[in-house]
Amino acid sequence: MKGSSANRKTLQARKKSVRAELVEALSFSAVGKRSKALRQAQGERWFAGLLLAATSLLAAPAFAQTVAITGGTVALGDGSEPIEGGTVVLRDGRIVAAGRNVAVPAGAQRVDATGKWVTPGIVAGFSRVGLIEVDAVSSTNDVSAGNSPFSAAIDVAPAINPRALAIQVNRAGGVTRAIVAPGTAKSIFAGQGAVIDLGSDMEAVTRARAFQFVELGETGADEAGGSRAAAHVLFRNALREARDLGRFSSPISGGGGAREPRANDQRDLPLEEVPDNRLLSAGANRPDDVLLTRFDAAALVPVLQGRQLLLVHVERASDIIQVLALKKEFPRLRLVLVGATEGWTIADRIAAARVPVIANALNDLPSTFEQLAATQSNVARMRAAGIPVALGMINDDEARQVRLARQQAGNMVAVGRVPGASGLSWGEALATITSAPAEAVGMGGEIGSLRPGRRADVVIWSGDPLENSSAAEIVLIDGVQQPLDNHQTKLRDRYRTATEGDLPKSYER
Amino acid sequence: MALTRRAALVLAAAAIAAAGCTKSDPPRSASAQAPRTPPKTYSRDPFPSTYHRYPGAVTAITGATVFDGEGGRIDNGVVVLADGVVQAIGGPDTAIPAGATRIDGSGKWVTPGVIDIHSHLGDYPSPSVEAHQDGNEVTGPVRAEVWAEHSVWPQDPGFTRALTNGGVTSLHVLPGSANLFGGRGVTLKNVPGRTMQQMKFPGAPYSLKMACGENPKRVYGGRNQMPGSRMGNIAVMRQTWARAQEYKRKWDNYERNGGEMPGRDLAMDTLRGVLAGEILVQNHCYRADEMANIMDMAKEFGYKVAAFHHAVEAYKIADLLKANGVCAAMWADWYGFKMEAYDGIQENIPLVHNAGACAIVHSDDPNGIQRLNQEAAKALANGRRMGINISDEVAWTWLGINPARALGIGERTGSLRAGKMADVVLWNGHPFSVYTRPERVWVDGALMYDSNDPKRRPVTDFELGQPGEGDVK
Numbered sequence: 006m007k008g009s010s011a012n013r014k015t016l017q018a019r020k021k022s023v024r025a026e027l028v029e030a031l032s033f034s035a036v037g038k039r040s041k042a043l044r045q046a047q048g049e050r051w052f053a054g055l056l057l058a059a060t061s062l063l064a065a066p067a068f069a070q071t072v073a074i075t076g077g078t079v080a081l082g083d084g085s086e087p088i089e090g091g092t093v094v095l096r097d098g099r100i101v102a103a104g105r106n107v108a109v110p111a112g113a114q115r116v117d118a119t120g121k122w123v124t125p126g127i128v129a130g131f132s133r134v135g136l137i138e139v140d141a142v143s144s145t146n147d148v149s150a151g152n153s154p155f156s157a158a159i160d161v162a163p164a165i166n167p168r169a170l171a172i173q174v175n176r177a178g179g180v181t182r183a184i185v186a187p188g189t190a191k192s193i194f195a196g197q198g199a200v201i202d203l204g205s206d207m208e209a210v211t212r213a214r215a216f217q218f219v220e221l222g223e224t225g226a227d228e229a230g231g232s233r234a235a236a237h238v239l240f241r242n243a244l245r246e247a248r249d250l251g252r253f254s255s256p257i258s259g260g261g262g263a264r265e266p267r268a269n270d271q272r273d274l275p276l277e278e279v280p281d282n283r284l285l286s287a288g289a290n291r292p293d294d295v296l297l298t299r300f301d302a303a304a305l306v307p308v309l310q311g312r313q314l315l316l317v318h319v320e321r322a323s324d325i326i327q328v329l330a331l332k333k334e335f336p337r338l339r340l341v342l343v344g345a346t347e348g349w350t351i352a353d354r355i356a357a358a359r360v361p362v363i364a365n366a367l368n369d370l371p372s373t374f375e376q377l378a379a380t381q382s383n384v385a386r387m388r389a390a391g392i393p394v395a396l397g398m399i400n401d402d403e404a405r406q407v408r409l410a411r412q413q414a415g416n417m418v419a420v421g422r423v424p425g426a427s428g429l430s431w432g433e434a435l436a437t438i439t440s441a442p443a444e445a446v447g448m449g450g451e452i453g454s455l456r457p458g459r460r461a462d463v464v465i466w467s468g469d470p471l472e473n474s475s476a477a478e479i480v481l482i483d484g485v486q487q488p489l490d491n492h493q494t495k496l497r498d499r500y501r502t503a504t505e506g507d508l509p510k511s512y513e514r
Numbered sequence: 515m516a517l518t519r520r521a522a523l524v525l526a527a528a529a530i531a532a533a534g535c536t537k538s539d540p541p542r543s544a545s546a547q548a549p550r551t552p553p554k555t556y557s558r559d560p561f562p563s564t565y566h567r568y569p570g571a572v573t574a575i576t577g578a579t580v581f582d583g584e585g586g587r588i589d590n591g592v593v594v595l596a597d598g599v600v601q602a603i604g605g606p607d608t609a610i611p612a613g614a615t616r617i618d619g620s621g622k623w624v625t626p627g628v629i630d631i632h633s634h635l636g637d638y639p640s641p642s643v644e645a646h647q648d649g650n651e652v653t654g655p656v657r658a659e660v661w662a663e664h665s666v667w668p669q670d671p672g673f674t675r676a677l678t679n680g681g682v683t684s685l686h687v688l689p690g691s692a693n694l695f696g697g698r699g700v701t702l703k704n705v706p707g708r709t710m711q712q713m714k715f716p717g718a719p720y721s722l723k724m725a726c727g728e729n730p731k732r733v734y735g736g737r738n739q740m741p742g743s744r745m746g747n748i749a750v751m752r753q754t755w756a757r758a759q760e761y762k763r764k765w766d767n768y769e770r771n772g773g774e775m776p777g778r779d780l781a782m783d784t785l786r787g788v789l790a791g792e793i794l795v796q797n798h799c800y801r802a803d804e805m806a807n808i809m810d811m812a813k814e815f816g817y818k819v820a821a822f823h824h825a826v827e828a829y830k831i832a833d834l835l836k837a838n839g840v841c842a843a844m845w846a847d848w849y850g851f852k853m854e855a856y857d858g859i860q861e862n863i864p865l866v867h868n869a870g871a872c873a874i875v876h877s878d879d880p881n882g883i884q885r886l887n888q889e890a891a892k893a894l895a896n897g898r899r900m901g902i903n904i905s906d907e908v909a910w911t912w913l914g915i916n917p918a919r920a921l922g923i924g925e926r927t928g929s930l931r932a933g934k935m936a937d938v939v940l941w942n943g944h945p946f947s948v949y950t951r952p953e954r955v956w957v958d959g960a961l962m963y964d965s966n967d968p969k970r971r972p973v974t975d976f977e978l979g980q981p982g983e984g985d986v987k
Binding site: 138139140141142170171174322347350367369370371372373374376377378379380381382405406409412415416418419420422423424425426467471472473474475476492493494496497500501502503504510 | 640641642643671672675679728829830831832833834847848849850851852853855856857858859860861865869880881884885888891892894895896899900942943946947948949950951965966968976977980981982985986987
């Protein structure tokens with residue numbers, strides 16, 4: 006006998022945040038909004054110098070200029086190992102070239118990164134950045150909508166706040182892009198997620214409606230009414246309704262709606278945005294026995310057609326196998342597994358299905374019965390089986406702390422030094438937080454590495470970016486240098502000494 | 515409990531002495547002072563520790579860089595463990611007993627075992643199913659009668675991860691923060707046991723978990739009960755302390771002078787213990803202004819806060835913390851998950867330390883407890899970037915002697931000194947590097963984890979027969 010729905014909700018919250026003192030915030034919140042995230046000298050002199058130089062280089066007209074970052078240890082983010090004394094050349098917001106023996110074009114402005122490390126910006130593989138200001142303050146939390154009649158039709162793009170503190174703080178931490186997913190509330194379908202940048206301008210969305218997000222494990226079972234079997238029926242029914250709707254209707258805007266997918270090869274996704282399928286023509290007839298709203302069914306048409314990725318959160322090995330089996334029934338589905346804590350136990354099957362995975366790096370506790378086989382070796386073992394693996398933060402500080410991705414990647418190297426465990430090489434580890442998440446959502450050609458043609462999201466670090474002691478010193482997004490100060494840095498400066506001076510603290514800034 | 519045990523011994527000795535008197539001394543007249551039979555009182559230690567150290571070989575770690583946990587550093591150091599204690603610590607010329615097992619620590623680091631002052635392992639164990647939610651007695655804001663130890667499930671796999679990945683040798687398990695008075699916390703040795711008592715740190719004092727701020731007022735205000743506001747929080751706490759003072763007067767008088775035994779109140783027993791200085795207050799509190807209120811309240815009622823936990827705004831009142839001698843137990847970089855955490859900054863720990871106050875790194879998390887060394891490393895680096903230059907070995911006090919002292923076990927563990935418990939970690943690299951993990955962990959001189967020996971890796975009952983049993987986690 007399962008607990009009451011309220012208890013199960015509480016339980017799920019607890020799964021996501023064992024921090025006892027946070028638990029109450031969910032369980033007993035008067036507002037009752039279900040936040041998935043409840044859970045959150047010398048170098049300076051150098052920095053100042055480089056910052057000045059870089060500012061003059063990269064100021065407004067400089068956007069079109071050619072810039073060469075020289076002398077640093079350069080890591081491309083594509084899985085290759087770092088290159089000492091490498092060069093990165095960028096122009097018009099894109100990478101021109103990066104690596105060893107890269108010629109500095111005549112007239113290029115040089116940025117000396119000697120002693121520093123240069124990498125692509127970090128790509129947060131699964132996050133809710135920009136959707137929350139304060140998790141427990143429900144009015145600022147746009148992750149899920151328990152009282153909405155909609156599910157799959159929900160599109161996070163309009164809710165992204167480019168001025169969210171989390172965007173500023175994580176930008177300062179070297180995160181330049183994020184895959185942002187909504188959370189489920191009353192359906193297994195959470196809605197459509199976006200890929201965003203963490204720049205200081207007001208245009209955050211890189212690609213809207215990049216994917217649909219669905220829960221098919223314990224959470225999905227709960228949303229579907231109490232069992233995994235019910236979740237699978239609900240899923241199939243939803244795709245049937247989408248198929249019926251798609252058959253009888255055509256989009257009234259947003260070209261390419263009915264175009265056939267090119268292939269099942271997930272690495273070959275078209276780059277254009279999926280149109281807003283809520284705009285499907287109103288003339289489509291629907292039978293009476295439908296569960297989904299018209300908007301929700303319409304939103305699943307591109308999923309069914311393979312024009313929009315389907316990110317599926319499952320952890321347990323048997324659940325993963327069931328998800329992979331969906332491709333037999335719906336051959337055009339383009340799947341990405343999210344979570345997959347037990348993936349290592351069936352890595353050959355995932356590899357054979359050519360489905361990428363976005364995993365939590367450091368899950369090593371049997372925190373639920375769907376994660377009994379949890380180990381920090383999961384990521385490396387799946388990689389060794391040939392699965393493309395990216396790191397994400399699944400229901401674990403994903404709204405505020407995606408900057409911790411590099412620490413997690415560093416730990417993926419560390420675990421390789423423990424006898425009997427499996428780890429990643431340094432280059433592979435960096436790739437899990439740069440190119441791998443970009444490729445998982447079909448954007449590897451645009452972001453996530455320093456390969457030619459990619460957007461110039463570049464970070465200059467004080468040292469090895471996977472080390473605890475390093476920090477981002479210069480952050481470029483689309484070639485534009487980003488401000489790194491924020492609420493937190495200003496508090497730090499105000500309280501350098503705790504005591505007041507001639508005036509109260511409120512006058513110090 | 516060191517104090518209470520001593521008290522019990524004194525009472526026992528007095529009883530023997532009194533008995534002796536009646537045997538050998540001539541009877542005295544009624545007018546002479548009556549022989550004082552101490553009044554019957556309640557046990558301060560009804561669930562005594564049955565922890566015992568496991569056998570350990572005499573071991574000498576040589577050639578390692580040693581952080582002693584009190585701020586000292588020895589390059590090319592030698593640490594000798596024997597009979598459960600640190601027998602010697604010093605430079606390369608330190609005498610090594612004949613027959614000692616020698617471990618070459620060159621290129622490696624040795625530290626005292628990590629101490630987590632804020633854990634809920636056992637009380638919120640894995641798997642985190644509803645049946646396991648035992649960390650909060652959410653039935654009233656004053657629940658000082660509950661003891662976290664009675665919720666501890668010794669089979670929580672989290673204990674093993676804290677040992678093998680985190681090098682944690684002692685931890686303090688606290689009730690949650692739903693209540694103003696959450697109950698007693700217990701200090702455990704991170705050695706698996708069949709019972710909680712087998713894990714219980716012998717002689718460690720109890721703590722009282724208190725909480726200010728959002729949680730209690732939300733939990734009870736949401737039920738239309740007091741407290742429903744921050745002022746309600748303080749009012750209920752003060753009223754409760756006033757009752758505790760009255761209770762203490764009655765019991766002190768009874769234990770001194772006899773007479774009719776006062777009624778027992780288990781919650782008040784705990785509060786009386788605090789007022790008597792036997793039980794330490796561990797106080798969940800985020801905001802600077804609230805910590806100041808709590809410190810004034812503590813003065814009003816004559817007790818002391820050992821540490822503020824979470825203390826996200828400790829940096830704003832680091833001077834007050836120093837002046838009051840109160841530690842701050844903190845995360846490295848958590849912020850923003852709730853309103854009272856909105857002003858969290860990455861330099862909190864070094865700023866508190868730099869002001870001369872006592873800084874502690876804590877986890878409050880079954881994952882975080884596995885990487886407290888990394889949390890300290892991040893905080894240290896963030897401090898250095900703003901010009902606060904703290905050495906690595908001094909920063910280890912945040913994981914060593916500072917939490918040990920705040921738990922009242924600073925004389926026993928938390929640093930590597932001759933005669934102290936041999937709670938030791940040999941790290942396979944610099945312990946502030948992200949690439950480093952424990953290679954071996956000793957608790958009281960017994961080798962409880964060896965990364966090279968699968969037989970020295972604990973597997974809980976819960977994990978037996980499950981996928982991944984015995985795997986490196």
